[in-house]
Amino acid sequence: MSSIELFQNKTDCCGCSACYNVCPRKAISMQEDEYGYVYPVIDQDKCVGCGLCRKVCHYQADKELRTPIKAYAAAGKKEEFLKKAASGGMFSLVADKILEEGGVVFGAAMEYHNNTLIPKHIAVESKEELFKLQGSKYVQSFIGNTYAEAKKYLADGRKVLFSGTPCQIEGLKGYLGREYGNLYTIDIICHGVPNAKWFQDYIKVFETKLQGSIYSYNFRDKSRGQGMNARIEYYDKNGKAKVIYRDGHLTSFFHLFLKMNIYRDNCYHCPYARKERTADITIGDYWGIYEEHADEMKHSTMSNSKGISCVLLNSDKGLKIFGQLMPQMDYFESTVDKIAKHNMQLREPTQYTDERFKLFDLYKNAGYEGIEKYFRKSIRFKKYFYQLRSMAPKGLKRKLKQMIAKVRG
Incomplete structure (x- = not known):
């Protein structure tokens, strides 16, 4: 013992x-x-x-992070990638290339098993399976045995792309214990992660309201334009497949995520919430691009309506693969500082909120039903604002944001 x-x-x-x-x-x-x-x-x-x-254990060890070499605004040209991506489809471009070269891609999927949606890391070996890893999940995924699986593929000489949060990438590196020339990594600009149980409890509450069974949940669907709109697919009580859409701000789980209330404890002390990165490539939404690159956007074919990624290239591997993919994307160079200005997690971790402690007590005593009731009461009047905002044209919303930014100085 x-x-x-x-x-x-x-x-x-x-x-x-x-x-x-x-x-x-x-x-x-x-x-x-x-x-x-x-x-x-x-x-x-x-x-x-x-x-x-x-x-x-990397989390309690000294960190060996890398300063980004180059920074870009970018979006893939393939419509099929843009439609399924949360932002500019950069993960899909890199993953597609790795698969084309006979490699293996690891990432977070939302799998449906035994009437339950489960966020978990999986490996895909074909382009036909890539859709499983596309889109943002906003829930901590179960890593399972994927580090060990990745090591076997690497030992066999196959190229491996592993994507995840910075701590998941560091977890892989800690497990591997050495560098591999055939390993490529992508980390996301992570705000923090809620857990799967809260998400699954939220789904159960939603299913009761729908009188159905939800089998697919896309947090940021683009079929109605770029934004925070969820696409929810479910079977009704008669077994008929149906689809509904919801503004993410009007759903309790995503709203609480955006308000930074339901992350892991360590997320509020995250050592990876900084400009220095662990992966070869870092990707995220390019918030504030019209403010930081007004002139470039006037002449660019990229648009927020389709999604624009910020890309940090942190290693020679990252530089090389991005360079090879340039013909398949629209892009222009940016700076880490401009990107970090609108992405707090490149500057510091998310801060605890007073509401978080209240929510956790509520969850402990009343379950997610209590959370849902609290949420409905808290947005009773705000919901009309969110509904109006979701109907406003993207151009109008962008102009209003620019006007507000000027007023604030």
Whole structure:
């Protein structure tokens, strides 16, 4: 029996699963706490005290991050990628290239099993499967055994693209223990991650209202233009497939995500919320692009209605693959500072909110039904604003934002 302790405070664990993947005795399991956030738990009867779990833990170690070499605004030219992407389709472009070269792509999918939507990391080996990884999930995905799977593919000499949050990429690197020339990584500009249990509880409450079973949930669907509009597919009580759309601000889970109320504890102390990055390429929404690049956007074919990505190239690998893909995208050079100005997570972590503690007490005592009631009451009057805003033309909304920015100085 061993007495290894992985962490003392929840702020010291990001749930990346590196320790879970590396344990040779399978003594570590990822278990939910009372609020649904997953943490590694050691079965001390199985543990032999080898210390590998502590060795691969990047979160409590010194960070070796990279300063971005180049920064761009970019959007893919392929309509099929743009439609399914949350922003400019850059992940899809890189993934498509890796698959074309016989590689394997890892990323977050929203899989439907046993009447439940499960956010999890999976591997895809064909372009036909790539759609599973496209679009933003806004829930922490279960890593499972994907680090170990990626290592096997790398050892076989295949190119591997692994995408995820910065802490998931660092988890992979910690598990691998060395550099691989055939490994390519993409991290996202991450605000923080809610957990799967809250999301699944939210879905159950929604299903009760619909009197149906939700089998697909796209947080940012573009069929009605770029924005925060959810596309929800479900079977009604008669088994008929139906589709509805909702403004994300009018759904409790996404609204609470946007208000920064339901992230993991460690997200509010995130060591990766900075300009220096861990992956070869960093991608995110290019918020504020019309403010930072007014002249360039006048002559660009890119538009917010279709989605524009900010791209940070942090390594020679990143530079090379981006250069190879340039003919397939519209782009112009930007700066890290301009991008960071509108992406707080490139400057500092999200801050705790007073409302978060209230919500957690409510969840503990009344479940997600209590959260939903609280949310409905809190947006009773605001919902009309969100409804009007969702109907306003994109050009008008952009001009209003620019006017407000000028007034604020």
